[in-house]
Amino acid sequence: MNLEFSEDQKFVQHTAREFLTKNAGLDVCRKVLETKDATHDPGLWKGVAEMGWLGAAVPEAHGGAGLGHLELVLIAEEIGRALAPIPFASSVALCTEAILQFGSEAQKQKWLPRLAAGEAIGTFALAEGPGDADVASLATRFASGRLTGTKLPVLDGEAAGLAVVVAQGERGPVLALLDLSAKGVTRTRVESFDPSHSLARLELRDAGAELLGGADGGAERVATLLDRAAVVIGFEQLGGATRALEITREFALGRYAFGRPIASFQALKHRLADLYAKIEIARSNGYYAAWALSSGNDELALAACSFRAAASDAFESAAQEMIQIHGGVGFTWEYDCHLFYRRARWLAASIGTASSWRDLLITRLVARQGQGGGDAHAE
Amino acid sequence: MDFDDTPQEAAFRAKARAWLEQHAKPRDPNAIAPNLLGERESADVIQKAKDWQATKFDAGWACLTWPKEYGGQGLGRLEAVVWGQEEGKFETPPNIYGIGHGMLGPTLMAHGSEEQKQKYIREMARGQVVWCQLFSEPDAGSDLAGLRTSAVKDGGDWVLNGQKIWSTGAHFCDWGMIVTRTDPNAAKHAGLTYFIVDMHAKGVEVRPIKQINGGSGFNEVFFTDVRVPDANRLGAVGDGWRVAITTLMNERVAIGAGGGAGRYRDLIKLAQETRRNGRPAIEDSAVRQKLADFYIQSKGLQFTSYRTLSALSRGATPGPEGAIGKAVGAPMGQEMAHFALELQGAMGAVADAAIAPQDAVWQEMYLGTPGLRIAGGTDEILKNIIAERVLRLPPEIRVDKDRPFREIPTGSVK
Numbered sequence: 001m002n003l004e005f006s007e008d009q010k011f012v013q014h015t016a017r018e019f020l021t022k023n024a025g026l027d028v029c030r031k032v033l034e035t036k037d038a039t040h041d042p043g044l045w046k047g048v049a050e051m052g053w054l055g056a057a058v059p060e061a062h063g064g065a066g067l068g069h070l071e072l073v074l075i076a077e078e079i080g081r082a083l084a085p086i087p088f089a090s091s092v093a094l095c096t097e098a099i100l101q102f103g104s105e106a107q108k109q110k111w112l113p114r115l116a117a118g119e120a121i122g123t124f125a126l127a128e129g130p131g132d133a134d135v136a137s138l139a140t141r142f143a144s145g146r147l148t149g150t151k152l153p154v155l156d157g158e159a160a161g162l163a164v165v166v167a168q169g170e171r172g173p174v175l176a177l178l179d180l181s182a183k184g185v186t187r188t189r190v191e192s193f194d195p196s197h198s199l200a201r202l203e204l205r206d207a208g209a210e211l212l213g214g215a216d217g218g219a220e221r222v223a224t225l226l227d228r229a230a231v232v233i234g235f236e237q238l239g240g241a242t243r244a245l246e247i248t249r250e251f252a253l254g255r256y257a258f259g260r261p262i263a264s265f266q267a268l269k270h271r272l273a274d275l276y277a278k279i280e281i282a283r284s285n286g287y288y289a290a291w292a293l294s295s296g297n298d299e300l301a302l303a304a305c306s307f308r309a310a311a312s313d314a315f316e317s318a319a320q321e322m323i324q325i326h327g328g329v330g331f332t333w334e335y336d337c338h339l340f341y342r343r344a345r346w347l348a349a350s351i352g353t354a355s356s357w358r359d360l361l362i363t364r365l366v367a368r369q370g371q372g373g374g375d376a377h378a379e
Numbered sequence: 380m381d382f383d384d385t386p387q388e389a390a391f392r393a394k395a396r397a398w399l400e401q402h403a404k405p406r407d408p409n410a411i412a413p414n415l416l417g418e419r420e421s422a423d424v425i426q427k428a429k430d431w432q433a434t435k436f437d438a439g440w441a442c443l444t445w446p447k448e449y450g451g452q453g454l455g456r457l458e459a460v461v462w463g464q465e466e467g468k469f470e471t472p473p474n475i476y477g478i479g480h481g482m483l484g485p486t487l488m489a490h491g492s493e494e495q496k497q498k499y500i501r502e503m504a505r506g507q508v509v510w511c512q513l514f515s516e517p518d519a520g521s522d523l524a525g526l527r528t529s530a531v532k533d534g535g536d537w538v539l540n541g542q543k544i545w546s547t548g549a550h551f552c553d554w555g556m557i558v559t560r561t562d563p564n565a566a567k568h569a570g571l572t573y574f575i576v577d578m579h580a581k582g583v584e585v586r587p588i589k590q591i592n593g594g595s596g597f598n599e600v601f602f603t604d605v606r607v608p609d610a611n612r613l614g615a616v617g618d619g620w621r622v623a624i625t626t627l628m629n630e631r632v633a634i635g636a637g638g639g640a641g642r643y644r645d646l647i648k649l650a651q652e653t654r655r656n657g658r659p660a661i662e663d664s665a666v667r668q669k670l671a672d673f674y675i676q677s678k679g680l681q682f683t684s685y686r687t688l689s690a691l692s693r694g695a696t697p698g699p700e701g702a703i704g705k706a707v708g709a710p711m712g713q714e715m716a717h718f719a720l721e722l723q724g725a726m727g728a729v730a731d732a733a734i735a736p737q738d739a740v741w742q743e744m745y746l747g748t749p750g751l752r753i754a755g756g757t758d759e760i761l762k763n764i765i766a767e768r769v770l771r772l773p774p775e776i777r778v779d780k781d782r783p784f785r786e787i788p789t790g791s792v793k
Contacts (some may be wrong), residue, residue: 001381001382001384001385001388001460001461001684001688001689002380002381002385002689003380003382003682003686003688003689004380004686004689004690005380006380009380034490070380082701134647141528141639152732165436176720177658196605209775231562249770249772252772253773254539254770256484260773261773263772263773263778264765264771264772264773266759268758268764269762269763269766269767269770269772270762271769272766272770272772273763273765273766273769274762276703276765276769276770277703277706277707277765279528279702280683280700281675281676281680281683281703282679282706283679284678284679284680284681284682284683284685284686285675285679285682287380287682287686288382288678288682290380291380291381291382292382294380295381295384299382303673306671306674306678306679307676309671309675310675310679313696353666356670357671358667358671358672358675359667359668359671361663361674362661362670362671362674365647365670366647366651366661369644369648371645
């Protein structure tokens, strides 16, 4: 048993932090957020692509860096720390991963090199309005190579050029690969809760698309993809949570009231200690999930649920505490707290809420206990 | 990163498994995990625990991480985890050595003279004599260094007078480790000295305390002119606080998540077997959310301790991060028990193990877990440790720090 990342993996992480510290200060996030019609920072996206991160888990034969998912999650953590305003979760954790897992050789040849190079930005379109999406009862239809329906909201939907769309096929749910410049696709901007990421509404009217992974077993495929993406996005959330705690800690040490640094008041110390514990509990679940993801272990089904719920809660708690502990200035546009608050909610809403993952966790735990199966790593 | 066994660990696991199969009865994996809080009182249980420890020791399965020269096996911490996982699958007597092996043994190894180590450690490992910890006092509580039990030098001996409290298992222990005040004129932390004390010595009186759960695992211990030879001093005169810190650092790791981690299986079963609004409780969304939270916290604590073990096995030393296990695990145990009683509805008021769901294990746990939240540091003390020693936030303001101990008010206003 070994729950630590290797020296090589830590080096990848270190390099990522260095690059992002230099090229992605919080002002970069703020600039996209405050620029009308901006969808992401193209310069940063190009830089990140040149570092090879977008194809970290893509084999070299398909234009990737041929590393692995352990490296990918560490990069995701750094992107989360930096609040990098780039469609990383959408393009890498969801779209690239979907093609990597389910694509035909031709689809891989066509798209993976372009996605890895950042020339194409991908996304994943599942939601159809309020509530957690139910794959079994989607209104969007796929028949004879044509998609019809409405997807709302689509993550980074204005930045993306390629979407993996989940729709109702003739024999059940399917995944379809859709070029967003295709005829029959209408894209409208939707105001984003975190304007450092764009959102869109997709109207699909007989838009030509191709199946990704066959006409059967689509529901399982969606579940697998979400589990895998949940781990990568969870690390992005973990990075954001950790950075929010660090900034808040620094602030509390430097801010004086009643003649003392506010960090010396036990009431605030205990809140920060609670937050630290929450983040570490999420992190430990994350390490387990990352191992399950990278090793193809069956434990991924439980680990992804646990980690995704814990990471969403940790980042949102951290962002909430951040504003509170900063006091009045934390509520100003000028301070960075709201960047974290927005990103935390945006990511939490991206692929199913924390409560829906908790629910799924219990469904899966009960099923496993019913099969007489235990825990692969019991206490 | 790999959560699976290495080939060496797998071989070790198989060996442990084979031995356990010969010497113990496998536990029914579907049986409710027993509640061991308050089960340490009967002489019969103590004897069974001692017999099991001797059997393990003689076969080379005791105190795996301790050096061979002191009766251990010189193995790594990960092997100890593997052993613990395997032993947990068998029906074995309650562990009465948590304090001795988890805390006092490491303290002896860190601060004892070679003579003391030779004399006590091997014997401690075999477990025919049992050790207790004599730290807390009625007038000190969380302010551990506010203790008043005195030790005065008299020839080659020290003479102890005073009272300790919350001493787990003292009523069946043979040796104790005690912190005393040897210089009341020195500042609070400076005037302390640490000793090994014979619990059968003249002047030592142990009075079990009846607790809210009906058990009597904790004790008051009174010392009246108890003579302790200077050879039983652990560390230098006046250096007792530093020695005590070693014990406490190990305590937090040892007590760890003892509250409820691992119990979520029973809780899920309970939610399947009880009904709410005419349906199995497990179908209720609020129930599912809570169950998931307990699972996530339990696994998080387990993997946090594995992360620590991975680092320790690579040569790191235990740090204050160990406080998370107890800070999160102990309150969680109480919350889980409370939630289980909520699920039971009216039966949550029935404590009869023959009638109450799951052998009333949750009723017992609900009564026992408040103690776990206090033992080894209250929630607040542990959060201070995380805040001050992990996050490096300013320490609490200490008005008593540089004053002679005798001038400091302590205890409660009567």
